[in-house]
Amino acid sequence: MRRCLCPGSFDPVTNGHLDVIERAASLFDEVVVGIGANESKKGLFSLDERIDLIEKACAHLPSVRVESFEGLLVDFARERGIPAVVKGLRAVTDFDYELQMAQMNYRLTGLETLFVATNPDYSFLSSSLVKEVASYGGDVAGLVPDVVLQRLHERLGRR
Numbered sequence: 001m002r003r004c005l006c007p008g009s010f011d012p013v014t015n016g017h018l019d020v021i022e023r024a025a026s027l028f029d030e031v032v033v034g035i036g037a038n039e040s041k042k043g044l045f046s047l048d049e050r051i052d053l054i055e056k057a058c059a060h061l062p063s064v065r066v067e068s069f070e071g072l073l074v075d076f077a078r079e080r081g082i083p084a085v086v087k088g089l090r091a092v093t094d095f096d097y098e099l100q101m102a103q104m105n106y107r108l109t110g111l112e113t114l115f116v117a118t119n120p121d122y123s124f125l126s127s128s129l130v131k132e133v134a135s136y137g138g139d140v141a142g143l144v145p146d147v148v149l150q151r152l153h154e155r156l157g158r159r
Contacts, residue, residue, distance in 0.1 A: 004084045007034040011043040016122030020088035057145040074109040084112045
């Protein structure tokens with residue numbers, strides 16, 4: 001069985017994230033979406049909420065499951081027998097950072113990293129940008145799954 005890991009904080013999951021997950025699901029038998037749990041970081045959504053949002057956004061993908069992890073990504077992958085990570089790249093700045101991470105992960109445990117170019121429709125998109133725009137009442141419809149849009153409105157007191 002070919003398995004991969006799509007890691008991130010997903011606070012919140014965007015359509016750009018979902019695009020990468022869907023593409024990974026078309027290439028692998030199983031995709032584990034790994035949500036990094038960092039209790040020192042205060043996010044908009046709790047870890048449990050992020051898990052719920054991704055599970056709902058990926059309900060149409062039977063080969064996708066969602067788990068959280070603490071510590072090193074390589075340890076999480078090794079414990080689950082996952083040999084590869086799939087990451088989306090939006091720009092050269094993503095590549096610089098992600099290449100360093102990929103090389104370190106490979107050095108630590110041999111974990112392979114596969115990069116997919118982001119769909120141009122989402123090349124500007126980030127969770128931080130979505131949260132900022134939504135917090136000022138901007139329309140982020142079409143940038144996040146509908147379930148996330150609804151939760152953003154609830155959380156930020158918007159309709």
